[in-house]
Amino acid sequence: MPSDQERMLARAAREILPGQIVNLGIGLPTRLFHYMPEDLEVLVHSENGVLGCQPLGLGVAPDYELIDSGGAYIGTRPGASVFDSALSFAMIRRSRVDVTFMGAFEVDQQGNLANWKIPGKFSPGIGGAMELAQKVEKLVVLCSHNDKHGNPKILKQCRLPLTAPRCVSLIVTEKAVMEVTEKGLEVIDLADGVDVESLRAATEAELIIDESRLGRF
Amino acid sequence: MTLLNQKYTSVEDAIAMIPDGASIMVGGFGSPGTPFALLDELLAQGQKGLTLIKNDANEPDIGIGRLIRAGRVDRLITSHIGLNRVAIEEMNQGRLAVEMYPQGLLAEKIRCAGAGHLGFLTDIGLETEIAQQRRELELNGRKCAIEPAITADFALIHADVADTYGNLAYRGTAINFNPLMAMAADKVIAQAFRVESPGGLKPEAVHTPCAFVNHVVRVDPATSEQGIRAHAV
Numbered sequence: 001m002p003s004d005q006e007r008m009l010a011r012a013a014r015e016i017l018p019g020q021i022v023n024l025g026i027g028l029p030t031r032l033f034h035y036m037p038e039d040l041e042v043l044v045h046s047e048n049g050v051l052g053c054q055p056l057g058l059g060v061a062p063d064y065e066l067i068d069s070g071g072a073y074i075g076t077r078p079g080a081s082v083f084d085s086a087l088s089f090a091m092i093r094r095s096r097v098d099v100t101f102m103g104a105f106e107v108d109q110q111g112n113l114a115n116w117k118i119p120g121k122f123s124p125g126i127g128g129a130m131e132l133a134q135k136v137e138k139l140v141v142l143c144s145h146n147d148k149h150g151n152p153k154i155l156k157q158c159r160l161p162l163t164a165p166r167c168v169s170l171i172v173t174e175k176a177v178m179e180v181t182e183k184g185l186e187v188i189d190l191a192d193g194v195d196v197e198s199l200r201a202a203t204e205a206e207l208i209i210d211e212s213r214l215g216r217f
Numbered sequence: 218m219t220l221l222n223q224k225y226t227s228v229e230d231a232i233a234m235i236p237d238g239a240s241i242m243v244g245g246f247g248s249p250g251t252p253f254a255l256l257d258e259l260l261a262q263g264q265k266g267l268t269l270i271k272n273d274a275n276e277p278d279i280g281i282g283r284l285i286r287a288g289r290v291d292r293l294i295t296s297h298i299g300l301n302r303v304a305i306e307e308m309n310q311g312r313l314a315v316e317m318y319p320q321g322l323l324a325e326k327i328r329c330a331g332a333g334h335l336g337f338l339t340d341i342g343l344e345t346e347i348a349q350q351r352r353e354l355e356l357n358g359r360k361c362a363i364e365p366a367i368t369a370d371f372a373l374i375h376a377d378v379a380d381t382y383g384n385l386a387y388r389g390t391a392i393n394f395n396p397l398m399a400m401a402a403d404k405v406i407a408q409a410f411r412v413e414s415p416g417g418l419k420p421e422a423v424h425t426p427c428a429f430v431n432h433v434v435r436v437d438p439a440t441s442e443q444g445i446r447a448h449a450v
Contacts, residue, residue, distance in 0.1 A: 124297055165344045
């Protein structure tokens, strides 16, 4: 039986289409590398300045001057390029990155995202998240449905400082997949073993649910 | 500008030009591209009251982390210091003034200075906390904010190969902020693992033309091993 995270990753990986340029955020999203079919033709962008990175193969010696933005040694695939940080963010601001995946402290039903600062507790700096969130056409949030105290993270309105306003396209949690639409937050898939009532109870945001169209993952 | 035939020097002499209170851009994203040998010499020579401009704060015991830990840095302009708990503690205790920018804006503020501009207009960060400190205006019907360029007295650069005129070539993701900073600072000191005679670098292999570089030093690749140990992720 796959873990919650494994099911989330497998579901999120379905959002990547052949031929796309993809950015994987630090942490859980980086593991999406292992959920993409080997023959899937995509280039993975890392904001420190590489397009076409991939995990270092087993037994391959690391190149000290080749890392991703999470600090892990990486390899490159055919068609890759390296460039400076200004160019790397030009690629992001010009929306040449098709899809990006990142974590969240809070997301709300307007698609606002907060994932960089908890005033008084956590403020190491925003890194590249703000520009990725604001400018990449499709932003998929991968996060737990509730925080470690059980409080909802999918809210009516974010309370923490925003990373960017109205930027999220899709939210994948261990309980559901939710799409930000003009009408509101629409549940498109429910996780196996989760029912509509328990999902609503664990969520602060108003959810649009059409049970006849719900998928499972 | 330094004459072409006077650029190649020693690490000690190059760093000795930096006075107390200098503002210094430091290349690198994490370890790759960080000029470890130049920073260790700065630590050894004792300059203090420094303002550093670097993407991150390295880790506590390497690179600029050593300078921060030794209390030699008053101010840090950066994007993310999550891998340096000492820098975070110094910031929280009020001993280190930290100015943070989104990474791409930091890069562009430096690039802009290097291109000879005073600043640029952007829509990044509108409707967020960072917008509160900026002047906003409307251009062609769109709201945007002014981002001033960032300059510095010095830049410390890491290249893979240089020539004695100061032409630089970078390798892998060690490029990151280096070519931007090499254009933005008043005096540029570059370290390289290999320093060739002029002609040793093919013209099309040069990333930073020598016109931007004041001093070149050769360093042993082993000086960067601290970064290799830190990044064995």
